Amino acid sequence: MIASRLARLVTASAVLLGACLAGAAPASATGTDGACPEGGGVTVVVDFGDLGPAPVVRCAPGTPANGIAALQEAGIEVAGSQKYGLAVACRINGKPGPDVESCAGMPSATAYWSYWHASAGGSWTSSQEGAQTAKPAPGSFEGWAFARPKSANDLPSPPRIAPVRQASAPASAPADQGGSSFPWDVVVGALVIVVIGVAGTLVARRRRAQ
Template sequence: MIASRFAAVCALLFAASVTGAAPAAAQGTDGACAEGAGVTVVVDFGDLGPQPLVRCAPGTPANGIAALQAAGIDVAGSQKYGLAVACRINGKPGPDVESCAGMPSATAYWSYWHATAGGTWTSSQEGAQTAKPAPGGFEGWAFARPKSANDLPTPPRVAPVRQAATPAPAPAEEGSSFPWGLVIGAVVIVVVGGAGLVVARRRRAQ
């Protein structure tokens, strides 16, 4: 009975040393998406600071707001219109600039843009809660603070260009990597198994 329990423990330890931890679920990552990996979201905070943010929203987000959220970027709507109006992105602008009670001020608001990879930014003609991002495309947000309501907003200062892929490292030659995981697992089995045998023999001697 004791020997069988020790054998089960050894098997679990050995499996853990070989397989390792399970991979994490897909989530937003820094930088532009690789081709076919999702929608790239660019946020230009303008004079609010900090520097523009570029993140990848994996998959095919349902709309512009979902793309922000999938990229791991916080977005808050207005009290009156909810997320139909993006009032704050990553907490900006603060309440000293915009109260977020209703529609944003005509001289302090987030402008919303679209682009294809390698193309040019185009101002969205549709709200972010209904606009569907193009697969593999770019979603842009730029904080606009024009001098008057008649001034047109400017697009994000980050060009919608996909970053060049980093070459993958050459695969290791067969037999060149020492199997430390297997060795450690085998040592654990020997140590634990030996301890089990000692305990079993002592109990039999009694």
């Protein structure tokens, strides 16, 4: 009977510890703010132009299959047209709205998303193929800029955010890191003490009963 109680107590303690660990699990790695670190992922820059929102810079981890996948894996919403699907990026993060573009077919020649590529620290180059077929190079930058040329013959402007990685913030001192982390050693130690204490109490009661 004591062994049964002890087993239930150990199981409950394990469940409690597992719940604590699950609650502290890191967020999904998909889509992080800012440029990707050197040697990992594809940085996506979205310049909304005169549509209003501030430009967005996010990191798509790994090696996205194409330009559309880079947008999605960076955590940026993209919607295609009703006729061509995601072969045409019509809206990015809900922009432009239906008052500017219906997204029924091809976007207007004077209001559309232009698509760009760049190496880190390089210059933006207009893409020569669609985002569904373009393969982003590892560590590169993907750019989107909303264009409103005066005529269909005018060339669009690249994103206003340069394809440059920001300097990494200095690491915190060891003391600061220790103060900000959760004291798992204390939690585990306390659970072990509780299990041992209760087990000892049950054994003592059984001896007195005998």
